[in-house]
Amino acid sequence: MRGLSDGNQSLPLTRKSLAGYEGRHFKSQAKDRIALITLNRPYRKNPLTFDSYAELRELFRSMSEADDINVIILTGAGENFCSGDDVHEIIGPLTKLDMPGLLAFTRMTGNAVKAMRACPQPIIAAIDGVCVGAGVAAPTCDLARPAARPPFCLPASAWPDAIWEHVPCCRA
Secondary structure, eight states: OOEEEOSSSEEEOOOBOOTTOOOSSEEEEEETTEEEEEEOOGGGTSOBOHHHHHHHHHHHHHGGGBSSOSEEEEEESTTOSBOSBOIIIIIHHHTTOOHHHHHHHHHHHHHHHHHHHHOSSOEEEEEOSEEEGGGGGGGGSSEEEESSSOOEEESGGGSOGGGGTTOOOSOO
C-alpha cells in the first residue's frame, strides 16, 4: 500500500479506482483516464431524481480519491442534456413537504453542486438539446460545450455567449 510519511509513521493514502464504477441512476464508463457520465432517462429528457442527486453527489465526492480518472465528461442520453428535476419524482413530492423537508432537499442539491465544484478533475458538460432547471447547474462544470447543436436553455442569462468558445465558465 502506498503511504505518506509524517516522520514517525506511514499514513495510508486512500486512492481508489473509479474506472469500474457502475452508476445506478445514470450510465458511467471510463477509458483512457476519461470518465463519461451520462444522465440516462432519454424518454423523459434526462430529469434528475432524489436518488440521482444523491448518487451524483457521492460519485463527485469520491473523485477526490480517484487515481485513474483525469477528466470527467457529463452528458445526457438521447438528444437532450437534462430537463431539470423530475416532475413526478421531485416536483410533485416537494409540493407536499414542510419547511424542514424543503430545507433538506435544498441542502442535498446544494451538496451535489458543491461536490462538483470541489472535484479535482476538470468536468466538461457536453450539452445537447434541452438544458433546463437542474440542468442549468452545468455551469458548475469547468467547461461547457454543445455536443451537437446549441441547447435550449432556461434561464438564458445563465449561459453567456463566451461559454461556447472553450472558455472556462462559472467555477471560481
